[in-house]
Amino acid sequence: MHVIEDGNTAAAFGVRLCRPQVIAAYPITPQTPVTERLSEYVEEGSLKAEYIPVESEHSALAVCIAASSAGSRVFTATSANGLLYMHEQVQWAAGARLPIVMCVVNRAVGAPWNIWNDQQDSISQRDTGWIQLYCADHQQIIDAVIKAYWLAEKVSIPVMVCYDGYILSHTFMPFELPEQKKVDEFLPPFQAEYALDPNFPANLNTVTLPDVRYDTRGELAHGYMEIRCLLQEDLRKALGAASEGEKMFAQIFHRGGDPYIEPYRCDDAEYVAVGLGSLTYQLRVCVDTLRKEGVKIGVMGVKFYRPFPDEVIAAALKGKKGVIVFEKALSYGYEGALASDLKAALYSHLSGTGKMPPVFNFIAGIGGREIHTKDLTGALQSVVKGGAAGEPAWIGLKL
C-alpha cells in the first residue's frame, strides 16, 4: 500500500510491523513524533506492547537493555543530547550483545543549544559497537527498521537506524507500506539465546577478569578481552549477514539489493561525491547539473556505516580521479569521520595499485545551516577544476 507520511511516522509504522514487546522512550525534538505514534498504537490496541514513558534517555535504554535480557523484542528512539545522555548504556547494550533497535533522528548536539539537523550525535557513537544504518528517504527508513531487527537478532548486536531530523523526520513523502504478513515472513518472533529465567539462573554482565578463568565445572570461560574481540569479529561478520538479509528482503518485498552503498551515476564517473543520509539525494541534483556540463561525476550514499564496508567502498572508488566527502559532523580536531574512514579503506585496499583516488572533505549543514544546492555544486566544481586536498572546507560558512 502506498502512503504519504512524514519520516517519523514511517519509522513508527516500521516498528509496529516488527511487533516489539517493550518500548521505552523519553521526549526530545525531533524524535518525539516517533514515540508519540507508538504510544497511540499501544493505547488504541493496534500494537500489543508495553510502553514505558521513562524519566530520561539513560533509563529508556536501561529498560530496553533489561527487557531484551529478559527475552523481549524492544525499541527506543532519541536524538542529539538524548543520545549523548545514553552513551554509557549505548556501550553497555553492545557489550551485552543485545539485539536492540534504536532510531536516531539526527540533530546537532550542545553547546550551544541547537535543535536543528546535523549528524554529530550518531557519528559520535561510531565506536560503541553498534551497527549504524543511514537513510536517505522515507522508504529507506521503514525498510531499514525492519531489516535492523532481522540483522540485530541474527548477529546479537544492537542497531541504530539514523535519519536526518526535519529534512526526513518532519517532511512528507510517499512510500510503500509493507504488508504485515510479509514482515512476519521476513522477521520471525524473537527467540533470545538466553533470557533471564528463575529456572535457569545466570548472572549476566558480571565483573570479568583481564584473563580467562575456569568455571566450577572446569571449563575455560572467556576473559574480558575475548568477549570484546568476539564483538569485533561478529561486527565484521555482520557485513555478510546484512547481505544475506538484504537478499531475503528483496525476494519478499521486491526492493533493495545493496545494503552498503547507494551509487547514482557512478559507473563511468571520474569523480564521486560521498555522504550519509539525505544529503546524498541533494547531491544527485548537483551531479545531474554537472553531467550536463560534461563532467563525469556520480554520488554514492553510504547506508551502512558501522561495521564499515571498506572493501565494497574501496572497490566502488577504485581508479576515480577524486572522491569528495560531504559530512554533517566532524571528528573535532581532525576532519569528518567518514572521510578518515574512507581514506583508511582506500589505503588498505588500493595502496600500491596506482588507483587510489585523492579524498576531499567538505563540512556542511552543521547545526541546521541551510545547504544550498548551488554551493554543493560549487564545491564539486572546485575539485574538478583541480583543487588540492587538505583541511576540510566548510560550506556556507560566514566567518
Place this chain on the structure above:
Amino acid sequence: MQSKTNILNLPTEEFVHPGTRACSGCGLAIAYRVGVKALGKDTILIVPPSCLTVLQGLYPVASTKLPCLNVTFASTAAAATGILASLKARGKEHITVAAWAGDGGTADIGLQALSGAAERGDNVIFFCYDNEGYMNTGAQRSGTTPIGALTANTPFKGKLQQKKDVPAIMAAHKLSYVAACSAAYPLDLFDKIKNCLHLPGTKYFHIHIPCPPGWGYDPRYGIKIGRLAVESGYHDLYEIVEGEFKLTAASEKLVEKRKLVPVREYFRAQSRFRILSDEQIAEIQRQIDAKWEGYYRKEE
C-alpha cells in the same frame, strides 16, 4: 506484622552459596542471604556496581542461585522496570522483580531512575542496602553518610551534612510499602518482605548495613553495632503501609520500654566517629530524644 518468623521456622533453602567474596563480618551478606530467602526462587535480581557486585563473584562464578542482571550505576530501577515489562509482555508476571542497590546507587546516582519507577508505580521491590558510604570504592561519603563520620573524602573534619532521608523521599511518592530495616534484625527484614509481596506498585526497603572496614570496628561486632543503632533510637525499624507509619520489632519494643541506650555507645564503638565531640554527641542525643518523644506521644 501478621506472623513473626523465628530462627527455627526460617526456610532452610539457601539461594546464596557459602564462601562469597564479601568482607568478613559484612552486614550485607546477612541481609542479602535472608532477604533472597524471603523473595524465593521465582525472582529476578537487578544489581548495579556496588559491594553486592563483589559479593556475587567474578565471571564465570556466581554466588547467587537466582537470575541476576548487572546494570549500570544510575539505571537500577529503570532496569527493574524493563524486566517487569518483559515479564508482562511474555505472560510471566508471577516472577518477582527485585533490585538491590547500595546507598550511592540509591540515594545519589540512582535516585532519578528510582523516583521514575516509583512515580510510574512499577511493581518491583527496591532494596537499598545502606552501609552509609561508597564502601566498594574505599569508603567515600555518600548522601546517606551520617553527619560527623570520617570517610576517605571527608578525612579530617568528617561529613558536615545530615544524612539524606531516602525512605521519607520514597514515602512522598505515596508507595504502598516503605520499610526501614537493619542487618542486625534479619528476621524483621524477612517478615517485612513476605508481608509486602502482594502489595501493588513499587515497594522500597532501606536496610542499615554495618560495614567493618568502612565504619572501623572489629568484624565480630557487626551485629552488636547494628543493634546499638536501633536500641539507641538512632536508626529506627519501621514500615509505612499504604501511608500508615508503624515502628516494628526492636524499635516497637523500645516504645514500651521507654529507655534508649545512650547514642554515645553507638558512636564510640566505631572509629569513623572518633572526631565527634561530646557536645556534638549531646546535640544528636537531644535530636533523638525529641524524635522519640514524638513516638511516645503517638502511642498515647
